[in-house]
Amino acid sequence: MSTKTVNQRAWLFVLPVVLLVAFNAVIPLMTVVNYSFQETFGDNVFFWEGTKRYEQELHSERFHAALGRQLAFTSIILVIEVPLGVAIALAMPKRGPWVSVCLVLMALPLLIPWNVVGAMWNIFALPEIGLLGRTINAIGIDYNFTQSPVAAWFTTVLMDVWHWTSLVVLLAYAGLCSIPDAYYQAAKIDGAGAWATFRYIQLPKLKRVLTIAILLRFMDSFMIYTEPFVLTGGGPGNATTFLSIDLVKVALGQFDLGPAAAMSLIYFMIILAVCWVFYTLMMRGEEQ
Amino acid sequence: MSQISLKDLRHSYVAQPAGDDDWALKRLNIDWSDGGAYALLGPSGCGKTTLLNIISGLLAPTEGSVWFGDKDVTNIAPDLRNIAQVFQFPVVYDTMSLFDNLAFPLRNRGVPEPQVDAKVREIAEMLDLTGMLQDRASGLTADAKQKISLGRALVRTDVNVIMFDEPLTVIDPHLKWILRSKLKELHQAIGTTMIYVTHDQTEALTFADQVVVMHEGTVVQTGTPVELFEKPRHTFVGHFIGSPGMNVLPCAVANGVPMFAGTQVPTDHPVAGAESAARLEIGVRPEFVSFAEDGIPVNIVKVADAGRYRIVDARHGETVIRLLVSDGEQVPSDGARVRFDPAHTQVYADGWMIT
Numbered sequence: 334m335s336t337k338t339v340n341q342r343a344w345l346f347v348l349p350v351v352l353l354v355a356f357n358a359v360i361p362l363m364t365v366v367n368y369s370f371q372e373t374f375g376d377n378v379f380f381w382e383g384t385k386r387y388e389q390e391l392h393s394e395r396f397h398a399a400l401g402r403q404l405a406f407t408s409i410i411l412v413i414e415v416p417l418g419v420a421i422a423l424a425m426p427k428r429g430p431w432v433s434v435c436l437v438l439m440a441l442p443l444l445i446p447w448n449v450v451g452a453m454w455n456i457f458a459l460p461e462i463g464l465l466g467r468t469i470n471a472i473g474i475d476y477n478f479t480q481s482p483v484a485a486w487f488t489t490v491l492m493d494v495w496h497w498t499s500l501v502v503l504l505a506y507a508g509l510c511s512i513p514d515a516y517y518q519a520a521k522i523d524g525a526g527a528w529a530t531f532r533y534i535q536l537p538k539l540k541r542v543l544t545i546a547i548l549l550r551f552m553d554s555f556m557i558y559t560e561p562f563v564l565t566g567g568g569p570g571n572a573t574t575f576l577s578i579d580l581v582k583v584a585l586g587q588f589d590l591g592p593a594a595a596m597s598l599i600y601f602m603i604i605l606a607v608c609w610v611f612y613t614l615m616m617r618g619e620e621q
Numbered sequence: 622m623s624q625i626s627l628k629d630l631r632h633s634y635v636a637q638p639a640g641d642d643d644w645a646l647k648r649l650n651i652d653w654s655d656g657g658a659y660a661l662l663g664p665s666g667c668g669k670t671t672l673l674n675i676i677s678g679l680l681a682p683t684e685g686s687v688w689f690g691d692k693d694v695t696n697i698a699p700d701l702r703n704i705a706q707v708f709q710f711p712v713v714y715d716t717m718s719l720f721d722n723l724a725f726p727l728r729n730r731g732v733p734e735p736q737v738d739a740k741v742r743e744i745a746e747m748l749d750l751t752g753m754l755q756d757r758a759s760g761l762t763a764d765a766k767q768k769i770s771l772g773r774a775l776v777r778t779d780v781n782v783i784m785f786d787e788p789l790t791v792i793d794p795h796l797k798w799i800l801r802s803k804l805k806e807l808h809q810a811i812g813t814t815m816i817y818v819t820h821d822q823t824e825a826l827t828f829a830d831q832v833v834v835m836h837e838g839t840v841v842q843t844g845t846p847v848e849l850f851e852k853p854r855h856t857f858v859g860h861f862i863g864s865p866g867m868n869v870l871p872c873a874v875a876n877g878v879p880m881f882a883g884t885q886v887p888t889d890h891p892v893a894g895a896e897s898a899a900r901l902e903i904g905v906r907p908e909f910v911s912f913a914e915d916g917i918p919v920n921i922v923k924v925a926d927a928g929r930y931r932i933v934d935a936r937h938g939e940t941v942i943r944l945l946v947s948d949g950e951q952v953p954s955d956g957a958r959v960r961f962d963p964a965h966t967q968v969y970a971d972g973w974m975i976t
Contacts, residue, residue, distance in 0.1 A: 518679050519712040523773060524700045524729035533714045533725075 369594035386595035396596060398571065399579040400603075406486075406575060407554045410493045414550060415543065417494070418501025422509055423535070425502075436506075439499045447496075451563025454492040458564075478565065482572035485565050489573055492560055497553070501546045508542035509535060544615040548608055555604055576600055623690030625653040625676065625782055625814065630685035632671055638683070645671045647838040649685070653782070653816065658808050660829035661818045664861070668838040669818045673784050676816070678702050689781050705774030706784045710791060711766035715759040719750060722758050723772045730777075744775045747807060764796045771804075775811065782814040789824065801827060822862050834858050850906070851965060854974045859904050865932055865943050868910065872903045872968065879903055879968050882937050884917050887963040898970030907932065909962035910944035912953060916960035917942070924952055935959060 369386055371379040390396050425435045445453070460466040460477045465488075469476040478484040512534065520530045558577040561567065567574035567582070574582070580600065584593035632646040641647070646668045653659055661669045674680035676687060678699035686695040694702050705726075714722050723741045732740075745751045748768045753761070758769060767788060774783045785804075789797045805828060808815050817828050825832050826846040833843045834857070841855040842848075853859035859867030872881045877891030881903055895901055919935035919942060930945045933952055942959060946952055967974050 513710065515708040515710055515712050518677075518699070518706065519708060519770070519773075521679070521699045522677065522704065522706050523726040525725070526729070529729065533716060537714070537716045 365594045365597060367594075368590045369598055372591060382591070386591050387599065390592060390595045390599060395579070396599075399574055399576050402572075402574065403555060403576045406489070406493075406557070407551060409490055410497070410554050411547065411550055413490070413494050414498045414501050415547060418498050418546065419505045419539070419543070421498070421502045422505035423531070425506055427510065436503070439502050439506075442496050442499050443503075445496075447559035448563050450492065450496050451560040454488065454495075454560070455564050458488045480569055482569055485569060485573050489561050489564060492564060493554065493557070496560065497550060500549065501543075504542045504546045505539055508539040512538045540615070544612065548612065551611070552604060552608065555607075623692075623781060624655050624688075626688040627651045627672075627676070628686050628688065630672075630675065630682050630687070632668075632675060632680070632682045632684075644838055646675075646682075649840060651833065651840065651843070653814060655814055656812045657814055658805075658828060658830045659814075659816045660825035660832045661816060661835060662820070662822060662825040662832050662861070663835035664820055667835045669820075669835050670786055672835070673706075673786055673816065673818050676782070677704050677706050677784055703777075703779045703781045704784065705777060705780045705782075706786065707767070707770045707774060707788045709787045711763060711770050713758040713761070713766045713769050715757075717758055718754065719745075719756050719758055719761070719769060720754040722769050723750075723776050726773050726777055740776050740778075744772050747775070747810070748772050748803070763791045764793070764800060767792060767800065771807075775807065780813055782816060785815065785817040785819075787819050788817075789819075789821075797824075804828060822864075826862070834861065836861075852967065852974070853904065856902060856904055856969050856972050859906070863906055863908075865907055867904050867906045868942050869969070870903045870905075870940055870942065872901050874901055874968065879966075882917055882940075886961055886966060888966050888968065889964050892968045892975060894975045895968065895970055898975075900971050902969045902972075903961070904967045904969055904974070905961045905965060907943040907945045909965035910942060910959050911962070912944075912946075912950075913958055913960040916958040919957050919959055921952060921954070921957060 367379070370382055370384075372382050373379050421439075425439075426432055442450075455463075457463045458465045458478050460470055460479075466476060466478075475481075476484050478488040516534050516538075517530065520534055525533065556577055557575055558581070561573050561575060562578055562581075565573045567578045571579075577600075580593060580596055583589050583596060627649050630646060630649040630651075631644055633644045635643045638644055649672070661672065663669050671680065675682050678687075678694070678697060682695065686693050688694065689702065714725060717725065720741055723744060724737045727737045727740060741754075742751070745754055748771065750765070750768060750772065753765070758766065761769070771783075771788070774780060789800060792800060801824060804815075804817075808828075815828075817825065819825050826849075830845065831843060832846060832849055834841050834849065834855075836855070836857045842853065842858045844852075844854075849858055849862050853862065853867060856867070856869050859869065870881055872879045872886065874880070874892050874895040877893065879886045879888065879892055879901070886903055917937055919937045921933060922936050922941070923934040924946075925932045925934075930947050931952070933944050933946050935942050935944060935957065944959060969975070
């Protein structure tokens with residue numbers, strides 16, 4: 334009884350997904366790949382350029398500067414948001430009526446559309462009329478994010494921390510809630526203090542959710558566009574021109590589709606590579 | 622090390638306990654003498670884990686007090702009570718090596734490192750873990766992890782009592798036996814009081830010198846395994862311990878002699894105190910029922926082979942009487958009669974044994 338009826342019509346079930354993925358991902362991506370390797374002057378006439386665009390892009394000072402700003406931004410927000418998120422999650426109540434209050438408060442920033450977040454913080458931080466801007470100036474610090482790069486960075490980072498720390502909090506909180514009570518009881522009986530409990534029980538048990546949280550925050554912050562675009566427009570000068578803002582400037586502002594295509598593929602590869610390396614390192618020896 | 626006493630202990634998880642059902646533990650007075658091996662036996666939800674958590678200090682009792690020797694520890698935190706507990710699911714510190722796991726309770730208490738090292742090695746030796754001391758704890762099997770949990774209790778020299786909360790639940794059956802013998806061996810070697818909570822009668826009876834049987838928040842009997850088997854003080858104990866459980870048959874008492882189905886059932890002592898009872902029952906274990914020339918007439922309804930003996934269900938009227946028949950013995954086909962061993966026949970009034 335080894336003969337099986339092979340019914341090729343089953344492929345019809347897969348067809349909708351294949352079409353969706355093709356039009357949604359494969360075809361757009363291949364278009365970008367096409368533009369990155371070929372030159373066109375319209376009329377669907379293409380000239381092969383090889384890897385010239387990539388070489389230019391990788392040697393471009395402008396790209397280096399944007400990449401540097403991007404790495405700095407992502408590092409800063411990760412260093413702030415992950416520990417802060419874990420600290421808030423630890424401080425949240427584990428049971429009782431306040432749990433839902435805390436969860437709703439924490440979820441609120443995540444529910445606000447990104448351009449609204451940018452607009453909110455723009456108004457909030459304006460030196461003349463914004464609550465934040467006026468307050469900072471009132472205590473004697475000269476603060477104007479439209480003119481000072483330091484102030485612009487400060488505001489962008491603060492906005493991102495406000496917007497996204499909640500995500501880390503919610504993930505870490507879920508991780509903490511999944512630790513069985515017996516672990517805390519055993520730690521108590523073993524005479525472990527709060528720090529030892531955190532270091533040897535909570536942190537190891539949070540490893541997986543924190544890996545996910547860091548990956549999500551890395552990818553999202555590395556691709557950040559809307560909020561800084563609305564808040565600072567990439568300025569003053571190029572001070573907050575991160576990779577995606579620069580990419581849009583090249584692709585849509587200057588209509589340099591070829592270099593923009595090469596740049597976006599390099600951008601994509603960096604994110605992919607960093608995520609892969611990070612995930613592999615974190616999950617080493619976690620097979621069981 | 623010291624004796625542990627529970628005085629007038631009551632506990633409720635309800636804020637304002639009103640009825641009897643609100644109490645997870647009804648009034649308890651228990652003394653656990655120093656160095657004993659005790660088992661707390663009872664079905665799920667009978668209050669054994671509650672009782673254990675009260676002794677360890679993870680839970681504060683609603684009423685009553687807990688004494689270690691002559692010291693009232695009712696309001697003392699778990700880490701200051703000098704107790705150790707092994708939980709149902711093995712608790713290990715994943716990121717630490719096996720050595721560091723065992724050393725953890727000592728290091729937390731500021732024991733100097735040379736002493737820690739010596740003690741950890743000694744305990745690892747007892748638990749057969751010596752070869753694995755440098756392994757990371759996260760990759761170990763459930764039984765090795767449970768040994769670590771136990772090891773963390775054993776390394777401490779100041780422990781008043783080690784408590785086990787169904788510690789073999791997640792262990793494979795063939796390893797259960799090994800760990801159980803290990804535990805018994807360790808108790809004999811170190812002599813620390815041990816309290817072992819379980820719903821498995823085999824575990825309780827093989828581990829403990831004294832078994833405390835709990836039912837619906839009360840202690841129904843405390844005794845040696847033999848006492849529980851031969852003289853169950855309550856019909857619940859008779860049912861719960863032994864396989865198959867005790868026969869409990871409705872009866873009447875006339876002139877101090879119990880009567881079942883119009884037949885006198887002789888007991889060792891005349892029965893007293895049966896007058897006020899609403900419900901009277903005879904309890905006799907299947908081991909002490911045998912076929913006889915004269916006695917209670919029965920019909921055989923079922924014979925089940927249990928290896929070295931057979932379990933026979935015999936019926937008198939609506940009542941089923943179980944008895945054990947050894948391998949060589951004949952089971953009569955009809956006109957069978959059974960008798961009860963008078964030395965092992967008890968009478969129960971409203972569930973409690975009367976003599």
